[in-house]
Amino acid sequence: MHDDRVVVERRIERELWQRILPHVYRERRPLALEAWHVPGEPVSHDHAVAQAFEPFALGGAWGPPWGTTWFRLSGDVPADWVGPHLEAVVDLGWGMRGPGFQAEGLVWWDGAPLQGVHPRRTAVPLPQAGAGPLSFLIEAAANPAMPASFRPSPLGSLDTAGTAPLYRVTMADLALRDDAVYHLCLDVEVLVGVMKGLALDDPRRQRLLRQLERAFDAIDVRHVSGTAAEARRVLEPALELPARASSMRVVGVGHAHIDSAWLWPIRETVRKCARTFASAVRLMDEQPDYRFVCSQAVQYRWMEDRYPALFERIREQVAAGRFVPVGGMWVEADMNLPSGESLVRQFVHGQRYFESRFGVRCREVWIPDVFGYPASMPQIYAAAGCTRFVTQKLSWNKQNRFPHHTFWWEGIDGTRVLTHFPPVDTYNAEVTGEEMAFSERNFRDHGWSEWALMPYGYGNGGGGPTREMVERAGRMRDLDGTPRLQLGTSDEFFDRVEAELEAGAEAPVWRGELYFEMHRGTLTSQIETKVGNRRCERLLREAELWWAAGGALRDDVAAELYELWADVLLQQFHDIIPGSSIAWVHDDAEREHARIAARLEELIAAALARLGVAEGEGHVLANAASHDRVEVVSAPDGAPVVVEVPATGVVPFASVDPSSYDDRVVTTEHSMANGQLAVHWDLDGTITSIIDVVRGRELLPAGRTIDIELAPDQPVEYDAWDLESWTAGLGAPIAGDAEVVWLERGPLRARVQVRRRFGRGSTMSTTATLAALSSRLDLEFDVDWHEQEQLLSLMVPLDVRADAATCDIQFGHVRRPTHPSSPWDAAKFEVCAHRFVDLAEPGFGVAVLNDGRFGHRLFDGGVRVSLLRGARYPDPDADQGRHRVTVSVMPHGPGLHEVLTEAERLNVPLRWSPGALARGVQVVELDTPAVQLSAVKRADDGSGDLIVRLYEATGDRTPVSVRLAVPVRAAGRCNALEEPGATIDVADGFVALTLQPFELVTLRLTT
């Protein structure tokens, strides 16, 4: 046989797209258009319909960036057009970009949302039954298409986007769909996809080519409508051949990834959800097998508040098991940057919402698009009742291919969750034969499992599954040459895999973090969004603690704290807190953080007043940290004083006589020292020596200094997301004249400041502080940053030899390599750490602590802390302006106790409050520094019980006793949702238990 495969395949493709597809509609007639252009931000349907619409000509321009136009489409249905094939077909001016990345619309029918329209969903089947006049509305959103290739763009902010219209309406027709042509196109698409997914020498591939060729021979392109049915008959045998017995099984799960903000602000996401969800429930009316899984409880909440009619339809379909809440989280949050407590609350808020509105509790975590997964996640999932986990992001890894698709993921405390990476390597599959073939080829666990999941539907900017995807899926249910595809839910997929495991199959195990080998710049980009989150997390901890201290919580305060948590959780979405959104989103985030923080300060003041802090002379001190502290702080008048405050305690301020402690700071012109550290610097203020006086060790290697470096930061792609391996190495210490000034030189504290100018008009002051009683050298950076595409970092060289560094993560730590020996180690050239990174030999270590940074680079002999970037895409002015952060260097002996205590002190500073207090208060007392508090709060059920969430932070088996100010009468463990678990025997009014390494425990205590 002659090989004409290539030319025949090209014939099929061209004829399908150019000669057959245009005949999907048998007849068309134009609809009349009228428009009302919204003068500002979006308005409600009721508001819009009351406006004066004006005639709008086809081809007319509409839509300045982010503008909204309401179109009214009207026409007359001829009597012989009535029936199920009557549709409206619209083109709002779609360009080349996909759904969700350009203009989109919501069709309103009879006052309620009917469905969305976008470049791949242009048809609106019309619900109207009879002939005669009809009319409906489209709320069209002129969302701009951000430029490809990561070029900086002014489109991401209303202030800079301009007012020129972006789109022209090019089609608004009433049309009659030709069923035979429509289904012929789908038959051909599926068979072509299957054919192309097969090996060239596969007999099925060769036979399909001839079957398709014969079908195209049967079509008369001058009379497609009349010959399509015959072509379908030719293809029938090809579509009836059943799948091979050994072919894999795929559960196709309908989904629409909707980034809660990204290249659009939250206000637009609300409308994206309405468009996408309306389309999803509408498709359910047509396609009985279709299932749609939907994560992010906040998005349902938006529908409940803004689109009640649509929400009711969603609720009906949830009850029917077709619209399926998944993920159990408030948003698909970033996993690297939020605190452990925040991640717990993501689940508390998500699961509670789904349970209260739908009676549903999710068993799986659904975060397909998040930039890395810390090793403590499994126990957080378990605490929230989730035993299953879906993501696919690691398929983007640039260096190493992950070895499994279905496996047990084991966390730092030993908890395991059944994890699946859909082998289609996307969460936006379109249900093609090529994707199915790729899934089967790519899947690494055929040896023990025959099931895979395929999330399909347009996503990122929403859109979701189309009827064509569902139609194609139906054709691949049992078809030779492709895996068997059934439509279903993630639950159905995991049930199948669990059945395989119960039948004796053994899944592989991956222990430790799921490090993402990309997007490392998101640990630093838009740093103020991250710092704002961290501030709000701390204030929420304080507010809950101090309100928990004084008996039963007022209902209104409980409700408000719950809502403030929800507002913080929203901003932890995986394009907001990572810093990968347009300017609009980050402006919103920073404004939200400021509002939330201000309100929490008020609530904290009110809580302290309730504890008895009354008007009067003096001040009180509140310590929200897990452990007692004795330290030098600035009194309200600025003077350094020594104070003692118990853990979770509030006490009247009384300065401790410094002479009761045997420590003093002494200074010379270029040095300062206390009983623990001696620090030296050179003429321009560069630190040249830090000596651990107690252990007699120099921290810095000979000839090395602590340097602030500036490096060109131009990622190959994904500017705000990515940090390249070579970037930090291109850096040089910032040069220029330095001004060195003493701010303070007393026996309790010395502070020396170095001021520098650098780059394009940036300035930086670095204040080095050494206080009595402290083993920390604090370096406070205050930067006015005007650099772009530059990385500012702090290089701390250390004379410590260590194969691995200890990095603080949520509820524990991980050890990461300090050397690039293996490809997996080499890929970890920038890693996330929360409050500290520690380099240690068995008897001596040095920790580098921070109060607001995450990105670190580890060396065998140093740590680099990423301080600032200035990416230009998608926000061309990211990170410009004023920034403050403290990084501390601290030597220590064996173990982590001192490091943990200091890391918490640095991040939970003592709070001063004016007023008098008759008697001190202490809420919780722990008897070991190895255990840290994550939250102390009143139970959400209003019972008045105290919830204490704590964790073992060192990786050791640790006995701990938990005491309250009054005797504990009853105690039990509970899950994150505060549902009771095992009871704990209470002896002598306190709780004693032994924690496993890194164990996370939530206690419910009754007094």
Ligand SMILES: [Zn+2]
């Ligand atoms: Zn996403």
